[in-house]
Amino acid sequence: MHAFAIWLKGTDLSWLVTHHGWVWATCEALHFIGMSILFGCIGALDVRMLGWWKSPPVAGVNALVRWGVFGFLINLVTGAVFFIGEPLQYVDNPAFRFKMLFLVLAGWNVLLFYVTGVADRIESLEPDDDAPISAKVFAGTSLFLWVGVMFFGRMLPFLGNSF
Amino acid sequence: MGIRGSSQPQMREPESEPAIERAIDETIRRYFMRHEPSPRVYARAISTAQQPSAAGRDGSTLRSWIVAAASATAALLLVNIALHFFGVVAARAASDIDGRTGPFLLWLSSTGLARWINESETVFGYSGILFLHTLGLAMAVGASVVVDLRMLGAASRISVAALLPVFRFMWIGFILNALSGAMLFAADAPRKAANPLFEFKLVLIAVGIAVMAMMERSLLKSGSGAALVGSERRLTNLAITSLVIWTAAIAAGRLVAYTL
Amino acid sequence: MTFRVMTGVVLGIVGALLGGASLLAHHSLASQFDEGKPLTLQGVISKVEWVNPHVWVHIDVKDSSGAVEQWALETLPPATLRKGGLRSDMLGKGQTVTVLAYRARNESKLAFLRKITFADGREIVVWVGDIKQAK
Numbered sequence: 001m002h003a004f005a006i007w008l009k010g011t012d013l014s015w016l017v018t019h020h021g022w023v024w025a026t027c028e029a030l031h032f033i034g035m036s037i038l039f040g041c042i043g044a045l046d047v048r049m050l051g052w053w054k055s056p057p058v059a060g061v062n063a064l065v066r067w068g069v070f071g072f073l074i075n076l077v078t079g080a081v082f083f084i085g086e087p088l089q090y091v092d093n094p095a096f097r098f099k100m101l102f103l104v105l106a107g108w109n110v111l112l113f114y115v116t117g118v119a120d121r122i123e124s125l126e127p128d129d130d131a132p133i134s135a136k137v138f139a140g141t142s143l144f145l146w147v148g149v150m151f152f153g154r155m156l157p158f159l160g161n162s163f
Numbered sequence: 164m165g166i167r168g169s170s171q172p173q174m175r176e177p178e179s180e181p182a183i184e185r186a187i188d189e190t191i192r193r194y195f196m197r198h199e200p201s202p203r204v205y206a207r208a209i210s211t212a213q214q215p216s217a218a219g220r221d222g223s224t225l226r227s228w229i230v231a232a233a234s235a236t237a238a239l240l241l242v243n244i245a246l247h248f249f250g251v252v253a254a255r256a257a258s259d260i261d262g263r264t265g266p267f268l269l270w271l272s273s274t275g276l277a278r279w280i281n282e283s284e285t286v287f288g289y290s291g292i293l294f295l296h297t298l299g300l301a302m303a304v305g306a307s308v309v310v311d312l313r314m315l316g317a318a319s320r321i322s323v324a325a326l327l328p329v330f331r332f333m334w335i336g337f338i339l340n341a342l343s344g345a346m347l348f349a350a351d352a353p354r355k356a357a358n359p360l361f362e363f364k365l366v367l368i369a370v371g372i373a374v375m376a377m378m379e380r381s382l383l384k385s386g387s388g389a390a391l392v393g394s395e396r397r398l399t400n401l402a403i404t405s406l407v408i409w410t411a412a413i414a415a416g417r418l419v420a421y422t423l
Numbered sequence: 424m425t426f427r428v429m430t431g432v433v434l435g436i437v438g439a440l441l442g443g444a445s446l447l448a449h450h451s452l453a454s455q456f457d458e459g460k461p462l463t464l465q466g467v468i469s470k471v472e473w474v475n476p477h478v479w480v481h482i483d484v485k486d487s488s489g490a491v492e493q494w495a496l497e498t499l500p501p502a503t504l505r506k507g508g509l510r511s512d513m514l515g516k517g518q519t520v521t522v523l524a525y526r527a528r529n530e531s532k533l534a535f536l537r538k539i540t541f542a543d544g545r546e547i548v549v550w551v552g553d554i555k556q557a558k
Contacts, residue, residue, distance in 0.1 A: 018453035029414035040305020053328050060320030067312055086451045089551050127325065154297050157476060158290040161503055161551050163452040281474035284502035289475035
């Protein structure tokens with residue numbers, strides 16, 4: 001992994017990312033925007049399932065999930081730009097490793113949510129209906145994991161040694 | 164509680180009203196009302212009781228004050244930035260890294276709080292406060308994005324009334340960011356106060372909050388019906404403005420981290 | 424519906440680009456500082472700002488003609504420096520130090536502190552992620 005990072009740092013693409021000053025700053029702004037869209041839309045569904053926001057039908061909130069995916073894709077792309085630009089400040093960084101771990105776990109959580117059929121069970125819930133316990137577990141885990149991703153992202157220069 | 168006059172149309176079937184309500188009605192009629200209310204007064208009382216109470220909602224006055232204060236601050240800051248820009252106020256020398264040295268700002272930077280934040284090495288110090296700032300912005304902008312997307316037509320099965328509680332998350336995020344932001348400012352007050360980009364960020368946030376408060380008021384006034392008060396076009400424009408403003412605020416905030 | 428949503432989103436992204444496309448270069452290490460042009464500076468510490476998110480060490484460097492240049496050296500946060508062995512009490516005003524630093528791309532008197540050598544010969548390297556690469 002470390003050798004890959006050193007190789008990546010020497011590529012033209014990496015040079016491109018760091019040579020033009022506006023690339024990094026713009027990608028950082030977009031990364032925060034994608035994070036907000038993701039957290040807002042996925043958080044909306046989680047909050048509906050947890051019962052903190054009971055007024056809409058779940059099918060209505062489900063329609064926001066595709067926008068959450070859109071936010072995630074923005075962050076995937078901008079995150080790749082950061083990694084390509086400065087691989088060495090992430091590859092040995094414990095905060096980055098935890099962030100990736102939480103990210104993978106969040107993805108795993110989403111997968112289980114759909115594969116176990118809980119997603120189908122809640123699809124038909126009308127306004128003010130309570131979600132089943134299984135859905136609440138998925139929702140709570142999702143919130144915890146995404147907040148964790150944000151936390152370790154913020155800690156990159158503090159727990160680890162990124163600039 | 165229904166005030167019933169003998170000559171007026173019954174608003175509810177007598178049998179469906181609980182007995183105690185009937186007893187209260189009867190008592191009031193007998194002891195407090197000399198005459199039957201006129202038909203007009205009666206009808207007006209009924210229609211007022213039936214209307215969804217928008218004015219009585221808790222916090223709407225507070226929100227109006229917040230919007231007013233935010234707008235005033237934004238206007239002042241914009242004037243300040245313009246003065247910098249047009250050279251009326253002397254620009255900071257490039258090598259002057261000390262920032263503004265007014266007495267309040269100097270005092271702020273000398274407080275124990277500022278020193279603790281600056282020199283902290285654990286997650287309970289600077290990095291934790293920064294994390295809370297990020298979390299607050301994710302909540303505030305995230306909630307705004309949900310509302311804006313709905314105003315622009317996405318997730319249309321969410322009714323307008325169902326959208327109202329989302330604003331609460333936006334306000335919680337905003338308050339979290341105001342508090343964490345105040346601490347971050349206190350830690351570096353002279354330099355932040357001299358940074359026009361920081362002031363611009365505050366302006367953008369003030370405008371963003373005002374736009375969201377305007378949208379919230381429009382949705383409140385529309386009651387529980389599906390029809391929206393204010394033209395649909397106006398709400399669409401507000402939604403688009405909100406998205407642009409929050410995006411620019413995030414960008415400005417990121418850039419503040421780079422500029423002295 | 425979709426058209427309006429996309430308009431809103433696109434305008435939002437345009438806002439981001441307007442905000443980000445600034446003339447100032449920042450904020451990855453390599454985009455702000457040129458790692459290919461390391462400088463060696465010897466000077467007297469005039470000021471230390473031991474603050475989050477970046478510690479700043481200001482040194483006065485005498486050049487060949489005797490004129491004094493004021494350099495600002497930016498580096499990592501306090502916690503990270505301390506873990507690497509550099510403590511705030513090791514940096515005192517008036518100390519003579521030799522530093523290896525990467526100059527800022529905007530050619531100002533700003534550099535990223537990479538290695539600091541004290542008068543008694545002690546040397547501390549500030550590593551950015553790649554401790555195995557620390558020279």
